[in-house]
Amino acid sequence: MKRLPFILFLLLSIFSFSQTLSSKLDKQTLALGEAGTLHIQISDLQAKDVLSAPKNELLPFHFEEIKDSINKQLNTYDRVVEFAVFEEGKFTIPALDFRVNGKVLKTIPYDIEVINTAQKGDEINDIMKNKQVDLGVQDYWEMYKWYILGLLIVLAVIFLIYQLIKYGRRKNSDPIVMTNQTLRELEKLKKKNYIEDGNYRLFYVELLDISRNFITKQYKIPADVLLTDDLIDVMKLNNTISPENEKIIEDIFLRGDLVKFAKVFPDQQDMQTDFDQLKTFVKRSSKDLEIEQLRTGV
Incomplete structure (x- = not known):
């Protein structure tokens, strides 16, 4: 009976000094190209280092990472990943590893459904009306100058070859x-x-x-x-x-x-x-x- 308080004190000490990882996904259903946010937090760090995947490489292939910010304090670690998916279907963010002082902490996996919100027959409106721009000689030159220069070079080479052949024939028939x-x-x-x-x-x-x-x-x-x-x-x-x-x-x-x-x-x-x-x-x-x-x- 005397040992029971000591064991309880030891367990409380272990839990009070262990790190806690939490994660939160703001949406589990996204439209095509819509941004979602995954927030990961580790508390009770006690100035220990956190090892994880590099920036913009945390999420799997189908997830296009838009922004990946990491904020580490003495006792807390916050990582916010903003992402988008450009394919319809169901995708999974697997459990992600974070290593703290040799101990591996994992996030929970998330299932995400990506849907196409556009309906057949929807009218697509331009943000701005098309603006007609009058092009001058300089504009056309900038657009086509390399084609013109290339054509001139080809014509010059053909002319040079023709003259060499003509000169060679004339020389041989002299x-x-x-x-x-x-x-x-x-x-x-x-x-x-x-x-x-x-x-x-x-x-x-x-x-x-x-x-x-x-x-x-x-x-x-x-x-x-x-x-x-x-x-x-x-x-x-x-x-x-x-x-x-x-x-x-x-x-x-x-x-x-x-x-x-x-x-x-x-x-x-x-x-x-x-x-x-x-x-x-x-x-x-x-x-x-x-x-x-x-x-x-x-």
Whole structure:
């Protein structure tokens, strides 16, 4: 019996120094987007720390926290969370944990129903009447300037690409370019020593191929598909190649055909002469084209 007062005193001391958590939800039925408030209070703190979820992260996913304020005093802790829900249905705020000096305190869970208060056929009125604003040139420029600048950049890039392609084609079709290229091909033929070895058949086959390719590209005459007699006739009618150069081409092609069909057997002097004559013709071709441009007024 003597111990009973002591036990009662001990229990009263424990309860008198323990923390008390209370929570209050102002509404359990909300309209879509309507604000609700959850108030949480802990008393008898005795300057102890309170650990809980960070600000704006206390409530679960569907609850959009609008405001989360915490006020902690020496003996009290107040936290007020203002929130809204933007979906219809029933939602639950679960028991929330608050740790005080290693002890976990929990709020009670709350069920909330969110309803859509708008009715079908309700008239929706604007808060303010629409105001017509006159836009000036500067306003339209601010609205569309990036589209205009982007279009100008695209057009500039297209124009630049076109000029590069045009310049590249003009450069590749320049008579001097074709002349130099053919002269290099003749030098390669010279290094094969067909003349020194007396290999007249291969020499004339390659010499005529170089000649036909050059005439086709330089004078725009289809020498690569015409027979020798037809080519000579076309050159005379075309009147682009000078008479001196026509004579060189005619002699080389006629002799080349005779060699290919084994009717003549040229010596080294004839081969060297034809080689030198073709080289002279190639070098003089640009002069032919200049005269032709003056004649036609191009």
